[in-house]
Amino acid sequence: MAKAFAPIVITANDLVEGDSVFLGPEGWTRDIRMARVARTAEEATALDASGAQGETQNLVVGPYRVEVSLETGAPVPVLRREQIRASGVPTIPVGPAAIEAAREAA
Amino acid sequence: MQLIDLTGRAQDRWAHVGDEDPIPAEGPVIVPAARLFEVAEGRETGIHVGNDTDPEDLVPLFDRLQLVSVAFPSFADGRGFSIGRKLRALGFDGTLRASGPVIADQFAYLIACGFDEVCIPDALAERQPPEQWEAARRLISAGYQRGLGAGRSILDARTGR
Amino acid sequence: MYRYDEFDHRFVQERVAEFRSQVTRRLDGSLNENEFKPLRLMNGLYLQLHAYMLRVAIPYGTLDSARMRMLAHIAEKWDRGYGHFTTRQNIQFNWPKLSDVPDILDALASVEMHAIQTSGNCIRNTTSDPYAGVAADEVEDPRITAELIRQWSSLHPEFTFLGRKFKIAVTGSAEDRTALKVHDIGIQIVRNTAGETGYRVLVGGGLGRTPMIAKELRAFLPREDLLPYLEAALRVYNLHGRRDNKYKARIKILVHEIGIEEYARQVEAEFAALDRDAIAAPVEEVARIAAYFAPPKLAARPAESTAFERARQVDPGFAAWASQNTFPHRVPGYVAATISLKPIGGAPGDATAEQMRAMADLAEKYSRDELRVTHEQNVVLPHVALDDLHSVYRGLAGVGLDAPNKGLVTDIVACPGLDYCALATARSIPVAQNIARRFGSTARQKEIGPLSIKISGCINACGHHHVGHIGILGLDKAGVESYQITLGGDATETAALGDRTGPGFGYDEVADVIEKLVDRYIELREVPQETFLQTYRRVGMEPFKEAIYATH
Numbered sequence: 001m002a003k004a005f006a007p008i009v010i011t012a013n014d015l016v017e018g019d020s021v022f023l024g025p026e027g028w029t030r031d032i033r034m035a036r037v038a039r040t041a042e043e044a045t046a047l048d049a050s051g052a053q054g055e056t057q058n059l060v061v062g063p064y065r066v067e068v069s070l071e072t073g074a075p076v077p078v079l080r081r082e083q084i085r086a087s088g089v090p091t092i093p094v095g096p097a098a099i100e101a102a103r104e105a106a
Numbered sequence: 107m108q109l110i111d112l113t114g115r116a117q118d119r120w121a122h123v124g125d126e127d128p129i130p131a132e133g134p135v136i137v138p139a140a141r142l143f144e145v146a147e148g149r150e151t152g153i154h155v156g157n158d159t160d161p162e163d164l165v166p167l168f169d170r171l172q173l174v175s176v177a178f179p180s181f182a183d184g185r186g187f188s189i190g191r192k193l194r195a196l197g198f199d200g201t202l203r204a205s206g207p208v209i210a211d212q213f214a215y216l217i218a219c220g221f222d223e224v225c226i227p228d229a230l231a232e233r234q235p236p237e238q239w240e241a242a243r244r245l246i247s248a249g250y251q252r253g254l255g256a257g258r259s260i261l262d263a264r265t266g267r
Numbered sequence: 268m269y270r271y272d273e274f275d276h277r278f279v280q281e282r283v284a285e286f287r288s289q290v291t292r293r294l295d296g297s298l299n300e301n302e303f304k305p306l307r308l309m310n311g312l313y314l315q316l317h318a319y320m321l322r323v324a325i326p327y328g329t330l331d332s333a334r335m336r337m338l339a340h341i342a343e344k345w346d347r348g349y350g351h352f353t354t355r356q357n358i359q360f361n362w363p364k365l366s367d368v369p370d371i372l373d374a375l376a377s378v379e380m381h382a383i384q385t386s387g388n389c390i391r392n393t394t395s396d397p398y399a400g401v402a403a404d405e406v407e408d409p410r411i412t413a414e415l416i417r418q419w420s421s422l423h424p425e426f427t428f429l430g431r432k433f434k435i436a437v438t439g440s441a442e443d444r445t446a447l448k449v450h451d452i453g454i455q456i457v458r459n460t461a462g463e464t465g466y467r468v469l470v471g472g473g474l475g476r477t478p479m480i481a482k483e484l485r486a487f488l489p490r491e492d493l494l495p496y497l498e499a500a501l502r503v504y505n506l507h508g509r510r511d512n513k514y515k516a517r518i519k520i521l522v523h524e525i526g527i528e529e530y531a532r533q534v535e536a537e538f539a540a541l542d543r544d545a546i547a548a549p550v551e552e553v554a555r556i557a558a559y560f561a562p563p564k565l566a567a568r569p570a571e572s573t574a575f576e577r578a579r580q581v582d583p584g585f586a587a588w589a590s591q592n593t594f595p596h597r598v599p600g601y602v603a604a605t606i607s608l609k610p611i612g613g614a615p616g617d618a619t620a621e622q623m624r625a626m627a628d629l630a631e632k633y634s635r636d637e638l639r640v641t642h643e644q645n646v647v648l649p650h651v652a653l654d655d656l657h658s659v660y661r662g663l664a665g666v667g668l669d670a671p672n673k674g675l676v677t678d679i680v681a682c683p684g685l686d687y688c689a690l691a692t693a694r695s696i697p698v699a700q701n702i703a704r705r706f707g708s709t710a711r712q713k714e715i716g717p718l719s720i721k722i723s724g725c726i727n728a729c730g731h732h733h734v735g736h737i738g739i740l741g742l743d744k745a746g747v748e749s750y751q752i753t754l755g756g757d758a759t760e761t762a763a764l765g766d767r768t769g770p771g772f773g774y775d776e777v778a779d780v781i782e783k784l785v786d787r788y789i790e791l792r793e794v795p796q797e798t799f800l801q802t803y804r805r806v807g808m809e810p811f812k813e814a815i816y817a818t819h
Binding site: 081084085 | 293294295296300314315316317318319347348349361362363364365366610611612613614617619620621622667685686687691692694696697700743746748
């Protein structure tokens with residue numbers, strides 16, 4: 001039996017702002033929970049085409065597929081890299097918040 | 107392909123002859139270096155060379171050549187800049203052409219390295235019309251390097267040379 | 268310190284206008300991403316995991332207070348209130364918008380700064396010794412040469428689309444504080460037997476996936492030949508370096524494949540054919556630059572300072588900091604003070620806008636308005652009178668920059684890793700933080716002595732792990748972060764690449780493993796003065812391997 005197709009979403013970076021964005025039902029969204037999920041190879045190919053269009057229209061840069069799990073309903077990336085990317089921030093406090101955290105700890 | 111030089115969009119009066127094409131009976135031709143022997147001496151002749159060419163190998167041909175076209179397989183492959191500069195240093199005084207998908211933002215560098223013109227794919231010329239090339243070329247009025255063909259170096263301007 | 272003249276100002280302003288035009292043409296589609304990417308990289312602009320990242324050049328690591336304050340301003344106005352100082356003496360901002368970058372570059376130009384060639388396949392920011400003009404063993408201030416190279420390499424028409432990036436470092440001292448031997452070209456200012464000043468030129472060093480130590484290309488190059496010789500060296504690389512494989516495109520691979528003798532032969536042949544006088548910098552120009560780097564006129568002071576001695580006795584925190592974070596100055600009564608950007612639990616190399624302003628204020632008041640960035644991701648105040656050192660320390664303590672750990676186990680170099688970087692395969696910053704917390708006690712750090720830990724979050728080695736006494740390389744093993752350890756690396760004049768201990772460790776194990784290595788070193792060292800590196804060189808890998816792999 002062929003291996004089951006792992007669901008995917010399409011991500012890219014916004015051309016102007018640089019943020020991670022995901023292909024949603026109505027254009028690109030910053031919230032992966034709003035992303036369109038492809039559950040079959042055919043659906044994924046169709047999403048690829050929409051993603052590529054975003055690039056030719058100079059909206060986004062470098063669209064690619066991200067494998068997601070749907071266990072909790074909303075799509076969650078499988079790989080740590082994509083989890084961090086979808087979260088939009090580093091895994092640790094940074095900048096002034098980090099200094100504040102260190103002061104409180106001390 | 108579209109030809110752009112310092113005057114803007116230019117008419118390409120040279121016939122481009124590939125590896126297999128027949129050589130036209132008359133008029134200026136650019137042939138692959140290996141086919142130079144097929145072109146009668148005395149005719150207006152150019153050769154097209156790859157960017158792995160050793161410029162010194164071309165020195166014996168300089169008398170016969172009115173044009174050298176250097177291949178830029180990609181704008182990111184900058185070997186042709188060194189080839190152009192070396193050809194000029196070795197004494198080539200004919201037309202130097204950069205052929206391939208170079209971009210407007212490289213025009214000033216190409217001119218500085220001794221090139222006279224670029225021959226670019228049509229689709230690229232459509233996105234980047236001659237006005238963009240002209241504008242991009244003029245954005246930086248002087249560079250620091252000395253010993254380049256075009257323009258005055260900042261170092262020379264400072265010392266009044 | 269170098270100041271722009273009308274030509275430099277115009278050049279940088281035109282460069283900003285050029286980038287503004289490139290951004291406009293990118294947004295209207297005249298330039299596609301494939302074409303725009305190398306152009307934005309050549310202006311320091313990356314697209315990272317979460318956002319664009321702008322790397323600003325700090326030529327040879329030298330700053331004044333106005334420039335540092337501008338960096339703080341940029342951090343607040345266009346970023347998220349902080350920046351990250353890098354191993355190549357630059358600073359990067361992690362959250363700018365593409366549409367704001369031309370304005371950021373304008374702001375930088377107003378204080379004589381830019382982001383030219385901080386990335387891309389071109390000649391990068393020329394780095395140098397953070398103790399330039401301070402160190403007693405210096406033949407000449409290396410920044411004169413570095414500034415000459417900065418100008419020559421800026422938008423060099425022939426060398427702006429090289430096969431790969433090209434990094435040059437310059438030092439004026441035999442004791443190397445620039446990681447000279449892991450640069451594409453390393454330049455050491457030397458004096459020959461006739462007493463003339465010139466250059467020893469090294470080539471082909473680099474880290475990344477194929478780390479190599481540089482080899483000597485020229486034992487002595489007359490100083491007037493510098494630029495023609497660099498043109499010859501770059502031209503041979505540009506024409507003959509590999510273009511078929513990105514990972515084999517650095518000059519180190521060319522030099523390795525054809526051999527240093529053959530590479531040197533080709534460079535010398537090219538050099539002999541050049542019109543040197545047409546290319547070399549005029550002597551007046553070199554003299555003009557040199558005048559900017561004349562040693563500051565520091566008022567004579569007694570070598571001992573009673574204010575300093577008194578402060579040391581009443582303030583033990585200051586005493587610890589002063590003994591660890593200072594470097595001898597050639598002028599009696601002064602020191603160069605290192606501001607550690609490695610507070611325990613912080614992100615190595617990060618500074619907030621508030622901290623940048625505090626550093627700027629201290630530099631203005633106590634260090635002849637000068638600051639230096641080091642390749643260890645710290646900042647140096649180069650000219651501090653001993654009498655003022657306690658005031659400097661208190662100023663730093665007020666903003667959390669008083670860590671007394673320069674060169675110690677918690678002075679960790681780390682790349683941004685998977686928390687920021689699109690290329691990373693594992694996290695680096697939290698690993699550094701875990702290790703730093705483990706060794707947080709100042710007394711324990713002091714007992715361990717000099718120990719450099721360097722962490723990279725992928726094989727590209729931005730964290731210089733190959734040349735850490737202990738190197739840590741984060742990889743991805745089937746979706747799980749795995750950390751390889753190397754021992755015995757050295758970035759100085761006795762440069763060496765670290766040896767791998769063996770299989771990697773999980774994210775949660777790294778701090779334990781480092782502690783075991785350190786404990787084993789303490790057991791093994793013959794005298795407390797024997798450093799980790801010396802012990803490793805004496806006893807080799809086996810006892811360390813046993814410490815971390817043996818099942819007890």
